[in-house]
Amino acid sequence: MPDILTRLALVASPTDRAQEAAAELRATREWVDYDDADGVVALGGDGFMLQILHHMLDSDRILPVYGINQGTVGFLMNRPKSSRPLEERIARARRIAVSPLWMEATTTGDDVMTSWAINEVSLLRETRQTAKLEVSVNGKVRIPELSCDGVLVATPAGSTAYNLSANGPILPLGSNMLALTPISPFRPRRWRGAILPDNAEILIRARESDKRPVSVVADQKEVRDVREVRVRAWPEHQLTLLFDKGKSLDERIFAEQFMV
Incomplete structure (x- = not known):
């Protein structure tokens, strides 16, 4: 079983939509600074996710990232709404390794x-x-x-x-x-x-x-x-992305081959 992530850092795109979602999440739990975290919750779109991953590679501090889509396509992100609490979603998430x-x-x-x-x-x-x-x-x-x-x-x-x-x-x-x-x-x-x-x-x-x-x-x-x-x-320098079960990146890539 992978380690349970308890010390989470919250980062958000500067867009209004992402900032509003971040304000709501900040009130739900205690968050830590990036340097003290064992995982990251990222709010934004795919472009913002790429920025976060590049920052990790440049700083050589690579943490698992659970993305929540507050952008457009959100191919690298999870859906913004769920009936499950965020902590449960992250605990149940599938880990996907990505090599840059x-x-x-x-x-x-x-x-x-x-x-x-x-x-x-x-x-x-x-x-x-x-x-x-x-x-x-x-x-x-x-x-x-x-x-x-x-x-x-x-x-x-x-x-x-x-x-x-x-x-x-x-x-x-x-x-x-x-x-x-x-x-x-x-x-x-x-x-x-x-x-x-x-x-x-x-x-x-x-x-x-x-x-x-x-x-x-x-x-x-x-x-x-x-x-x-x-x-x-x-x-x-493998990166780790976290995805809700049934919605992971490998499933999305597989499904793209059958889209018409």
Whole structure:
């Protein structure tokens, strides 16, 4: 049995809806500061959840997070209303492990920028001209020149987000796979992407970067004018999300494959 979380920190998005819900919850129990907590209750949408997870990775203090949707989609969150008390919902919640990506980008000016990504790392053309990208996996060039609007690397948790919109595959949680998906590919015309083991290291180089500038986005962090980007999964820094039974992230990802 997992440890019961008793020392909870409450964090909320700055939106009116989330702040109102936070005010109601603060009156129901005693809360602790983040540094003293053994779990976090997050009120907001998916974007706010990603902010919280990035903060944990950057601070190297990773706690289980129970999200309550006070945003729009709430794919990473639980429903806001329930007949059960919050403590019971958290005690009964299913724990889902999510491994982030680690991105290292080198700009055309030789600056090196790093970031985590829970959903995906996306390379995108900056101008009207098509990007030309060289794609290598584990040190071997697999595509010498991919003409496209961009390419992305998605985790299973992020495979139903931008990756799915770009016609990439949905990856079940626990599959230990990554999706490498082109965005509006022009050549090679028949390449629709690849499914890679999550121990693969992916290197993407921008060809003709002066003429065809490329940016990279790791979840919400953007780096412009990149020359090359390295991406790999980082299972050593697993995150833990808590979900109500029957509504967990793996079930939602599975259900996405049958939606019409």
